[in-house]
Amino acid sequence: MNFEFTKEEKEFQEEVCEFIKKESTPEMLKETEDQGEIFGGPEGRKIIKKIAAKGWLTPTWPKEYGGLDASEVVSYMIREEMGYNGLPFGFVAAHMSGPTIIRFGSEEMKKAWLPRISSGEVEFALGYTEPQAGSDLSALKLRAEDKGDHFLLNGNKLFNTSCHIADYHWLAVRTDFDVPKPYKGISMMIVDLKSPGITISPLITMAGWRTNEVVYEDVRVPKENLVGEVNKGFYYLMAALDFERMFPLGIFRRLFDEIVAYAKETIIDGKPLSKKPLIRQKLAQLSIEIEVTRLLYYQLAHILDKGGIPNYQSSMEKTFATELTQRITNVGMDILGLYGQLKEDSKWAQLKGKVERYYLTSVVQTIVAGTSEIQRNIIAQRGLGLPR
Amino acid sequence: MDYDFNEEQELLKNAAKGFLSKECKPLFVREMEEDTKGITDELWQKMAELGWMGLMFPEQCGGVGGSYLDLIVLLTEMGYSCLPGPFFSTVVLAGTTIMESENEEMKQKLLPEIAEGKMFVTLALTETTAGYSPDMISVKAQKDGNDFIINGTKLFVPDAHIANQIICVARTKEGEKKEDGITLFLVDANSKGIEVTSLKTFAGDKMGEVVFNNVNVSNTNVLGEIDKGWSIIKKVLQKASIGKCAEMVGGGQRALELVLEQATEREQFGVKVGSFQAVQHHCANILTYLDTSRLMTRQAAWRISEGLPCEREVSMTKAWVSDSCRNLIALSHQSVGGTGFMEEHDLQLYFRRTKAAGVYFGDADYHREIVADAIGL
Numbered sequence: 001m002n003f004e005f006t007k008e009e010k011e012f013q014e015e016v017c018e019f020i021k022k023e024s025t026p027e028m029l030k031e032t033e034d035q036g037e038i039f040g041g042p043e044g045r046k047i048i049k050k051i052a053a054k055g056w057l058t059p060t061w062p063k064e065y066g067g068l069d070a071s072e073v074v075s076y077m078i079r080e081e082m083g084y085n086g087l088p089f090g091f092v093a094a095h096m097s098g099p100t101i102i103r104f105g106s107e108e109m110k111k112a113w114l115p116r117i118s119s120g121e122v123e124f125a126l127g128y129t130e131p132q133a134g135s136d137l138s139a140l141k142l143r144a145e146d147k148g149d150h151f152l153l154n155g156n157k158l159f160n161t162s163c164h165i166a167d168y169h170w171l172a173v174r175t176d177f178d179v180p181k182p183y184k185g186i187s188m189m190i191v192d193l194k195s196p197g198i199t200i201s202p203l204i205t206m207a208g209w210r211t212n213e214v215v216y217e218d219v220r221v222p223k224e225n226l227v228g229e230v231n232k233g234f235y236y237l238m239a240a241l242d243f244e245r246m247f248p249l250g251i252f253r254r255l256f257d258e259i260v261a262y263a264k265e266t267i268i269d270g271k272p273l274s275k276k277p278l279i280r281q282k283l284a285q286l287s288i289e290i291e292v293t294r295l296l297y298y299q300l301a302h303i304l305d306k307g308g309i310p311n312y313q314s315s316m317e318k319t320f321a322t323e324l325t326q327r328i329t330n331v332g333m334d335i336l337g338l339y340g341q342l343k344e345d346s347k348w349a350q351l352k353g354k355v356e357r358y359y360l361t362s363v364v365q366t367i368v369a370g371t372s373e374i375q376r377n378i379i380a381q382r383g384l385g386l387p388r
Numbered sequence: 389m390d391y392d393f394n395e396e397q398e399l400l401k402n403a404a405k406g407f408l409s410k411e412c413k414p415l416f417v418r419e420m421e422e423d424t425k426g427i428t429d430e431l432w433q434k435m436a437e438l439g440w441m442g443l444m445f446p447e448q449c450g451g452v453g454g455s456y457l458d459l460i461v462l463l464t465e466m467g468y469s470c471l472p473g474p475f476f477s478t479v480v481l482a483g484t485t486i487m488e489s490e491n492e493e494m495k496q497k498l499l500p501e502i503a504e505g506k507m508f509v510t511l512a513l514t515e516t517t518a519g520y521s522p523d524m525i526s527v528k529a530q531k532d533g534n535d536f537i538i539n540g541t542k543l544f545v546p547d548a549h550i551a552n553q554i555i556c557v558a559r560t561k562e563g564e565k566k567e568d569g570i571t572l573f574l575v576d577a578n579s580k581g582i583e584v585t586s587l588k589t590f591a592g593d594k595m596g597e598v599v600f601n602n603v604n605v606s607n608t609n610v611l612g613e614i615d616k617g618w619s620i621i622k623k624v625l626q627k628a629s630i631g632k633c634a635e636m637v638g639g640g641q642r643a644l645e646l647v648l649e650q651a652t653e654r655e656q657f658g659v660k661v662g663s664f665q666a667v668q669h670h671c672a673n674i675l676t677y678l679d680t681s682r683l684m685t686r687q688a689a690w691r692i693s694e695g696l697p698c699e700r701e702v703s704m705t706k707a708w709v710s711d712s713c714r715n716l717i718a719l720s721h722q723s724v725g726g727t728g729f730m731e732e733h734d735l736q737l738y739f740r741r742t743k744a745a746g747v748y749f750g751d752a753d754y755h756r757e758i759v760a761d762a763i764g765l
Binding site: 284 | 389391393669671679684690696708764
């Protein structure tokens with residue numbers, strides 16, 4: 001048993017933090033925040049290429065594909081630190097598509113894509129959700145017809161967030177239209193987002209971020225862009241979730257630290273807020289829950305490093321961590337009181353308006369990548385064997 | 389990082405589970421709640437023969453030489469089976485106090501007797517203020533030549549009714565700093581001037597009021613240094629807090645099993661109740677409370693066992709586990725339904741014990757305040 005990083009891991013953690021701090025620019029931090037921590041903007045690309053050059057974007061990948069053959073613990077730690085230090089930490093190509101290609105892709109596909117992904121040269125956008133296919137992804141309809149030397153795509157995607165800044169669409173499509181079990185007719189493919197026939201329209205969220213509606217009209221996709229086998233896409237997609245479903249709390253942990261500092265520095269009625277019993281209780285409780293999240297988070301890495309596959313544990317970590325983001329921001333809003341509502345560019349704004357901004361963004365965390373309700377179904381059904 | 393117990397610990401866990409499932413059935417647990425002694429000699433001797441009492445004592449003191457982490461394995465299983473009796477008071481509280489006192493003579497004298505199951509010892513710490521801070525120690529030990537005279541009342545003393553020896557935490561000096569001036573005395577329970585009155589507790593465990601009325605104790609019976617006893621008690625409280633967490637985790641595991649029995653067997657509206665999402669989400673929350681409590685307990689126990697700084701982690705864990713396991717049991721009752729409210733259903737055993745363990749050695753509020761200090765508030 002051991003719940004701490006090794007000496008080497010700690011040194012590595014320091015190296016990562018120092019590098020990030022040295023390379024970070026105000027422009028990059030602003031861009032990352034404005035876009036909702038996704039990767040693909042010009043400033044983000046600059047720094048991520050430097051991170052990738054050190055092998056830190058895909059540390060667990062084999063060296064031949066641009067990785068370091070490092071442990072999952074190291075990989076999880078890097079992601080956590082990237083989040084804490086304000087870098088983009090939501091990667092589709094490096095964290096979802098790449099591992100799927102490694103597991104299920106052909107040799108040609110690996111050679112064609114993995115080096116470009118691990119170097120930070122390309123980013124994918126997740127292409128799963130459709131208007132009628134949210135929690136029930138198997139209901140997706142976007143048609144991909146086999147036209148001999150290519151697929152012809154027609155249909156709509158909704159809430160496909162990175163499409164306006166990413167290079168390629170990691171797209172789940174329907175290739176069998178009559179199967180009795182809808183999930184058996186789904187395939188995965190990589191689509192150039194600049195292909196003729198693709199229209200990307202913005203949808204603006206309450207947090208100010210952009211997400212997208214994407215319309216496919218007679219879009220031609222080369223056959224070699226099919227991932228693995230045809231009609232096996234749902235399986236790949238689910239396997240990817242088993243391996244990759246996790247939520248690094250870092251960015252909200254940073255916010256918590258800033259709220260703690262605010263409570264210590266802010267004097268009300270002649271004494272710091274941090275000396276008020278109720279505030280102490282609330283902040284102590286959050287710090288406990290952050291510690292709980294740390295254990296759940298690295299448990300996933302531990303399971304993977306042992307050669308296992310996290311099962312319900314990933315759903316548990318995702319749910320616990322994302323629900324905690326809402327408690328952190330809510331306590332932050334309460335502690336800031338009337339100041340909490342002031343936006344970044346307002347006179348008298350505190351903590352650069354960060355608390356209200358994160359308060360808004362936290363709403364979606366328990367919805368994206370599987371709602372808390374879907375996660376609880378998984379915990380009950382896969383973790384405890386209750387009936388589906 | 390390695391979250392797992394080692395092979396020996398897994399063996400110990402399975403052996404304990406097997407033994408307790410035979411020797412400590414729910415009916416026996418209920419009988420011992422009513423029993424004045426609260427334990428049978430037979431079971432106590434069997435546990436001693438298994439080496440449980442001496443598990444973490446050094447070999448030269450008749451022990452097994454195991455670690456605190458090993459003890460946590462055992463306590464988890466004891467919580468699972470609601471083991472009655474004075475194991476916690478004699479081994480975890482008194483045993484730890486004696487070990488931490490680093491008094492070789494006392495260790496040689498007492499630990500082998502405890503290990504063999506021949507002696508019950510308890511720790512008389514709390515008083516009518518019912519708290520765990522040093523300023524709450526007011527029972528006085530006045531120097532009288534080579535002896536001390538103890539006066540005052542100790543409350544919530546576990547298993548005082550059967551203890552052969554009582555470790556009394558007494559004030560020997562009034563000073564500026566409240567943790568100074570506290571001394572630990574080993575007192576023969578049959579000493580003149582000691583009066584024990586049993587309290588009736590809702591969890592069925594045995595606690596007593598111990599009144600010290602001019603009780604004479606020799607200075608050779610001091611554990612640790614005079615006036616410096618609180619540093620020992622601080623360590624004992626850490627180990628005891630996490631020990632209670634382990635019991636709650638074990639109990640939580642059993643509660644979850646009871647819920648799953650009901651969810652997979654009982655039908656309503658023509659289907660198993662466990663197929664309803666409302667019930668499934670309760671179950672998912674129960675498992676989350678349980679897993680997180682287990683992880684926190686393991687981490688804190690590991691840190692204690694390794695001698696690493698652990699004040700923050702111990703209080704985080706006691707706060708989290710006390711709250712979570714209470715919530716876990718509440719959801720269990722809601723999931724099992726009316727059957728679970730019946731005396732004959734075992735869930736009520738865990739309901740009572742979990743609350744008692746939650747307030748023992750400081751409830752969540754108390755420990756959150758320590759965490760607040762630890763994170764610099």
